Every structure is written in structure tokens, then in C-alpha cells.
Amino acid sequence: MTAPTPTELTYPDIEAAAARIAGRVRPVTVAPAQPGTLAEAASPTAATWSSGPAEDPNASGLLFALEFMQYTGTFKARGAQNFIQSHLAEGTFPEAGVTIASGGNAGLACAWAARAAQVPATVFLPTTAPSVKVERLRSYGARVELVGSEFAEAAAACHAFVASSGALASHAYDHPLIAAGAGTLMTEILAQVPDLDTVVVSVGGGGLFAGVATAATYHGVRTVAVEPENCRALSAAIEAGEPVDVTVDSVASDSLGARRATPLALAAARSDLVTSVLVSDEAIIGARQHLWDQHRLAVEHAAATALAGVHGSGGYVPAEGEKVGVVLCGANTSLGDL
Incomplete structure (x- = not known):
């Protein structure tokens, strides 16, 4: 449980x-x-x-x-590092890696911290996300999934990915x-x-x-x-x-x-x-x-x-x-x- x-x-x-x-x-x-x-x-x-x-x-x-x-x-790097390092230390980091729905600062921080820890990161964005954000996320080694025209659709796809893959779900602030x-x-x-x-x-x-x-x-x-x-x-x-x-x-x-x-x-x-x-x-x-x-x-x-x-x-x-x-x-x- x-x-x-x-x-x-x-x-x-x-x-x-x-x-x-x-x-x-x-x-x-x-x-x-x-x-x-x-x-x-x-x-x-x-x-x-x-x-x-x-x-x-x-x-x-x-x-x-x-x-x-x-x-x-941004300050988001602190929380992303703590989130990933805590799960690594507890042995609860899955092979599927970490995932987040965010094209903003939280997504960037999650991808960056995952790269530093040498673990997979998958970031979900709507198809309308600016290409500069997509490329920056990819520069951090993240797998970027473009789904739907609105953020809610990308978030729903992220939840589905967690359920199907066992990936660790991160959040921009609510954790x-x-x-x-x-x-x-x-x-x-x-x-x-x-x-x-x-x-x-x-x-x-x-x-x-x-x-x-x-x-x-x-x-x-x-x-x-x-x-x-x-x-x-x-x-x-x-x-x-x-x-x-x-x-x-x-x-x-x-x-x-x-x-x-x-x-x-x-x-x-x-x-x-x-x-x-x-x-x-x-x-x-x-x-x-x-x-x-x-x-x-x-x-x-x-x-x-x-x-x-x-x-x-x-x-x-x-x-x-x-x-x-x-x-x-x-x-x-x-x-x-x-």
C-alpha cells in the first residue's frame, strides 16, 4: 500500500x-x-x-x-534533484525513469536532474509547445512526447504513461x-x-x-x-x-x-x-x-x-x-x- x-x-x-x-x-x-x-x-x-x-x-x-x-x-532544480535523489537512495526509482507533464521550468529541471543522475526522463507537452522549449528539453537528454493541443491532454497522456510503464511521476510543485x-x-x-x-x-x-x-x-x-x-x-x-x-x-x-x-x-x-x-x-x-x-x-x-x-x-x-x-x-x- x-x-x-x-x-x-x-x-x-x-x-x-x-x-x-x-x-x-x-x-x-x-x-x-x-x-x-x-x-x-x-x-x-x-x-x-x-x-x-x-x-x-x-x-x-x-x-x-x-x-x-x-x-x-530557476529554483526548480532544487526540488527536481531532491525528488530524484531521494528515490534513488530509497531504491524506489523504476527502470522506466521519471516523467512529468510540463513544458516550463519544472520540466526543464526534471530533465536536467535526470541527466545528472543518468536516469531516463520523459516529458509530455502539447503539440503547441514552442519548439525552443522542446529542443532545450531534448538537449538535456529527455524523451519528449507531444500529445494533444492543450496541456490537459499532455497531462492525461503522462498519467497513462505512468500507469502503463511504471515510471515515477513527478510534479511541478505539488509534492x-x-x-x-x-x-x-x-x-x-x-x-x-x-x-x-x-x-x-x-x-x-x-x-x-x-x-x-x-x-x-x-x-x-x-x-x-x-x-x-x-x-x-x-x-x-x-x-x-x-x-x-x-x-x-x-x-x-x-x-x-x-x-x-x-x-x-x-x-x-x-x-x-x-x-x-x-x-x-x-x-x-x-x-x-x-x-x-x-x-x-x-x-x-x-x-x-x-x-x-x-x-x-x-x-x-x-x-x-x-x-x-x-x-x-x-x-x-x-x-x-x-
């Missing part, structure tokens, strides 16, 4: 993940948003982005966690090993900035959030969960007291477009140290443009969503002396619209 899937992460889960993936992922770089040391960085905030952020005397330090420099371009792997990002940030007060992270389905918030809460660090106003799966789950379906309509929906948050994310959000924030698409676009104009950082809209959460009206306002770390989670984006 298959053991039930846990509905809550623990800090030991993240510690175990950190041990498994040590040396297999790129350690995160933490840098001040403005000139100065990590301890002295000035924190820029402003109501608008039109003339660039002004310094805010109520915040003593804004830091960027440059996780977009991770292998495959405790995936979320625990993502949480290792927070342990690395705290190793560099042990006096961090707050971490800010964007949220889609909640894998990254669940891992980061679990680790942050364990260490007494506040987590600000930022979502687009029209991709608010976690916020809606908090309000309803359970995961619920939401509409998806945002410039960041390619990465943050989950229709419902995971139980792991909701459990992590119940901490008194978690704050949920919603931001507009305008704020996200402005934050992304600012990161390029002022810092020469080209990131996805999903990564810019986190920064939008601590700038502008309606966002999280740091207290005087508060040290805030913003996770810039991915950079698989096009330079053409910057």
Missing part, C-alpha cells in the same frame, strides 16, 4: 533535502540591492517606478537572493520532496544573512513558498507571500480555509498560474509569521523593468512579482531597521520585451 502524501512539511524534511542535493545545485548568491555591505544596504521603496525607487528611511536593508542563477534558470528541495534556498540565505528579518517570495501553486516559509518559520523569520491579483490561489485558500480553484489571468501566469494552492502551502501559511500580499500586473511589469533598468537583472515576471510585493501601494511595508530578502526565483524569459 502506498503511504499517504504528507500535508505538512517539517524543518527536518528540508534539512534532509539539503544533505541530498549538496554539491548538486548552485548555492544561491545574496547581494545588497544598493551599494554597501549586506549589513548596511539601503532599501529602496516607492509608490511608483516612474523615476526609480527612492530610499525609504523605514527600512534598513533590502537584499536580493539571486536564485535565477540556478541551473536551468513534499519538491517543496522540501525548494526550501533549501532559505537555509542557504540564512547561512549568509543570519539576522534576516523577512523573506519575500512569489507564489504560484506554492511549492517554493511552502519550503521557504517552513524553513523561515522554524528560524523565526517572517515570510511575505506575493501573488498577482488575478492568480491568487494561496490567498483564496487562506480565506476559504482549504485549497480552492481560482481564475488565472496575469502577466505572470506562465509561472504563477496554478488554479489551486497545495495543502502543503496552506499549512505553511497558517503561521503567524506569514503575510499574504496581492499585487497588480502593472506593479509586476514595473518591478521587472526596474530590475533591468537599475540592476541589469533580466528576470521572469514571476520573479519580479516578489519585488513588487515590497514596493508601491498595497504591498508589504518594512518596519524601521527591518532587513528584507527578496527571492528572485527565475530568469527563463525573453529579453525582447524589456
Whole structure:
């Protein structure tokens, strides 16, 4: 009988993940948003982005966690490595390999981690998937199956493949090993900035959030969960007291477009140290443009969503002396619209 899937992460889960993936992922770089040391960085905030952020005397330090420099371009590499390495260590990795339905960051990370472990990976995509994604997946050695015109059809084919072949089914975010792997990002940030007060992270389905918030809460660090106003799966789950379906309509929906948050994310959000924030698409676009104009950082809209959460009206306002770390989670984006 298959053991039930846990509905809550623990800090030991993240510690175990950190041990498994040590040396297999790129350690995160933490840098001040403005000139100065990590301890002295000035924190820029402003109501608008039109003339660039002004310094805010109520915040003593804004830091960027440059996780977009991770292998495959996003934090997803952490969860993929933890998922595969855990099954290899337990002797539960099938000959048919691992499979996932995802043409995005999770699929890339799964294929990359499988290649590193020298195990087969099969990725299912709709026939409408951009050829550049297909070729990149194949460059990682993955077998790519193009099925149907919509993602739902590719996902159904993936499920059928699992049933017929015995392949190990991975997921973009809804699995405790995936979320625990993502949480290792927070342990690395705290190793560099042990006096961090707050971490800010964007949220889609909640894998990254669940891992980061679990680790942050364990260490007494506040987590600000930022979502687009029209991709608010976690916020809606908090309000309803359970995961619920939401509409998806945002410039960041390619990465943050989950229709419902995971139980792991909701459990992590119940901490008194978690704050949920919603931001507009305008704020996200402005934050992304600012990161390029002022810092020469080209990131996805999903990564810019986190920064939008601590700038502008309606966002999280740091207290005087508060040290805030913003996770810039991915950079698989096009330079053409910057």
C-alpha cells in the first residue's frame, strides 16, 4: 500500500533535502540591492517606478537572493534533484525513469536532474509547445512526447504513461520532496544573512513558498507571500480555509498560474509569521523593468512579482531597521520585451 502524501512539511524534511542535493545545485548568491555591505544596504521603496525607487528611511536593508542563477534558470532544480535523489537512495526509482507533464521550468529541471543522475526522463507537452522549449528539453537528454493541443491532454497522456510503464511521476510543485528541495534556498540565505528579518517570495501553486516559509518559520523569520491579483490561489485558500480553484489571468501566469494552492502551502501559511500580499500586473511589469533598468537583472515576471510585493501601494511595508530578502526565483524569459 502506498503511504499517504504528507500535508505538512517539517524543518527536518528540508534539512534532509539539503544533505541530498549538496554539491548538486548552485548555492544561491545574496547581494545588497544598493551599494554597501549586506549589513548596511539601503532599501529602496516607492509608490511608483516612474523615476526609480527612492530610499525609504523605514527600512534598513533590502537584499536580493539571486536564485535565477540556478541551473536551468530557476529554483526548480532544487526540488527536481531532491525528488530524484531521494528515490534513488530509497531504491524506489523504476527502470522506466521519471516523467512529468510540463513544458516550463519544472520540466526543464526534471530533465536536467535526470541527466545528472543518468536516469531516463520523459516529458509530455502539447503539440503547441514552442519548439525552443522542446529542443532545450531534448538537449538535456529527455524523451519528449507531444500529445494533444492543450496541456490537459499532455497531462492525461503522462498519467497513462505512468500507469502503463511504471515510471515515477513527478510534479511541478505539488509534492513534499519538491517543496522540501525548494526550501533549501532559505537555509542557504540564512547561512549568509543570519539576522534576516523577512523573506519575500512569489507564489504560484506554492511549492517554493511552502519550503521557504517552513524553513523561515522554524528560524523565526517572517515570510511575505506575493501573488498577482488575478492568480491568487494561496490567498483564496487562506480565506476559504482549504485549497480552492481560482481564475488565472496575469502577466505572470506562465509561472504563477496554478488554479489551486497545495495543502502543503496552506499549512505553511497558517503561521503567524506569514503575510499574504496581492499585487497588480502593472506593479509586476514595473518591478521587472526596474530590475533591468537599475540592476541589469533580466528576470521572469514571476520573479519580479516578489519585488513588487515590497514596493508601491498595497504591498508589504518594512518596519524601521527591518532587513528584507527578496527571492528572485527565475530568469527563463525573453529579453525582447524589456
